[in-house]
Amino acid sequence: MHWNHYRYHTNSMAGETAARAENKAMSLQARCDLLEDRIDTLGLVCQAMWELLSESQPDLEQALSQRVEEIDLRDGKRDGKLSRVQRECPRCDRPLHQRHRSCMYCGEITDQENLFQE
Numbered sequence: 001m002h003w004n005h006y007r008y009h010t011n012s013m014a015g016e017t018a019a020r021a022e023n024k025a026m027s028l029q030a031r032c033d034l035l036e037d038r039i040d041t042l043g044l045v046c047q048a049m050w051e052l053l054s055e056s057q058p059d060l061e062q063a064l065s066q067r068v069e070e071i072d073l074r075d076g077k078r079d080g081k082l083s084r085v086q087r088e089c090p091r092c093d094r095p096l097h098q099r100h101r102s103c104m105y106c107g108e109i110t111d112q113e114n115l116f117q118e
């Protein structure tokens with residue numbers, strides 16, 4: 001009787017652990033899917049910008065390299081990453097979360113700063 005109860009208990013705990021792991025995997029997969037969508041959008045916008053600019057600027061490649069380096073260094077670090085500037089809510093002046101379209105304090109709907117922001 002004791003043994004069966006122990007086995008039931010450990011099986012049930014293993015089941016809960018497996019369910020938690022499965023939920024976490026599904027949530028990570030959903031996040032990966034969102035990131036892939038975002039990368040596709042960024043790639044599309046980059047391609048369009050490249051084509052538009054290269055039509056009117058012959059030395060685009062070099063100018064682009066210089067600008068990438070300049071933007072990379074704006075936060076003082078050469079890390080190949082774009083530093084994000086903290087924005088504030090236009091209504092309540094509190095910090096806006098980068099991934100939310102509305103202020104989490106007052107609900108103000110915020111606009112995209114540019115095409116690259118989701």
Ligand SMILES: [Zn+2]
Pocket residue numbers: 089090091092093094103104105106107108
């Ligand atoms: Zn607000």
